[in-house]
Amino acid sequence: MRRTAEAFWQGDSRSGKGTVSTESGALKQAAYTWHGRFEDAPGTNPEELIAAAHAGCFTMAFAGVLGRKNLPPDSLHTNGTVIMEKIDEKWTIVKVRLEVEGSVPNIDAATFKQLAEEAEKGCPISRLLRPGLKEVEVVARLK
Numbered sequence: 001m002r003r004t005a006e007a008f009w010q011g012d013s014r015s016g017k018g019t020v021s022t023e024s025g026a027l028k029q030a031a032y033t034w035h036g037r038f039e040d041a042p043g044t045n046p047e048e049l050i051a052a053a054h055a056g057c058f059t060m061a062f063a064g065v066l067g068r069k070n071l072p073p074d075s076l077h078t079n080g081t082v083i084m085e086k087i088d089e090k091w092t093i094v095k096v097r098l099e100v101e102g103s104v105p106n107i108d109a110a111t112f113k114q115l116a117e118e119a120e121k122g123c124p125i126s127r128l129l130r131p132g133l134k135e136v137e138v139v140a141r142l143k
Contacts, residue, residue, distance in 0.1 A: 003022075003023060003024075004022075004023040005020060005021065005022045005023065005027070006020070006021050007019070007020045008020075008029075013034055014034045015034070016033070016034070017031065017032070017033045018031070018032050018033070019031055019032070020032060020044065020049070027044075027049075030043070030044045031043040031044070032044050032045050032046075047082045047084060047093065048082075050082050050093070050125075050129075051080035051081060051082045051096070052080065053125050054080045054082075054096060054098065054123070054125045054126065054129065055078040055079065055080030055098065056078075057123045057124060057125040057126070058078055058080070058098050058100070058119060058120055058123045058125070058126065059076050059077075059078045059100065061119040061120070061122050061123040062076055062078075062100065062102075062115070062116055062119035062120075063076060064119070065115050065118055065119040065122070066104060066107075066115060069115065071104055071105070071106060071107050071115075072104075073102050073103065073104045074102075074103040074104065074105065075102060075103045075143075076100055076101075076102040076103075076104075077100065077101050077102070078098055078099065078100040078101075079097075079098075079099045079100075080096065080097070080098055080099075081096065081097040081098075081099070082095075082096055083095040083096070083097070092132075093129070093132070093133065094133060094134045094135075095133060095134055095135045095136070095137065096126075096129060096133060096135075096136050096137070097137045097139065098116075098120060098136070098137070098138050098139070099139040099141075100116055100138070100139070100140050100141070101140075101141045101142075101143055102140070102141075102142060102143065103142070103143040104142065107142070109140075109141075109142050112140050112141075112142050113138075113140040116138050116140035117138050117140075120136060120138050
């Protein structure tokens with residue numbers, strides 16, 4: 001399986017601007033800038049896209065884990081957060097937080113949490129990111 005995306009940039013890093021697009025068309029020339037990345041200007045940024053990819057991957061993996069246990073979810077909602085710090089004067093992603101809330105019949109909170117952690121370990125995006133992170137935090141709550 002292969003998935004592709006492209007980025008286009010004009011100008012220097014601080015005053016320039018760019019767009020990102022995906023092969024699927026889910027993103028079509030989504031704007032990004034230095035100010036959108038490191039301040040509160042409009043547009044997306046690479047870290048936000050990583051958080052979205054991780055939340056999506058994890059949520060689908062969690063639905064799969066639950067389904068294999070004959071506990072199909074009614075719904076799962078995940079917020080993904082990427083946390084960056086400066087290390088040796090370079091911005092570095094150091095932590096990811098996945099906060100999932102779900103409605104799953106016939107499951108207790110402890111099992112829900114355990115299966116969420118199992119899903120995180122099997123998620124391809126988690127497996128990519130984990131070696132470079134200080135922490136991957138999973139917070140799991142039943143509705």
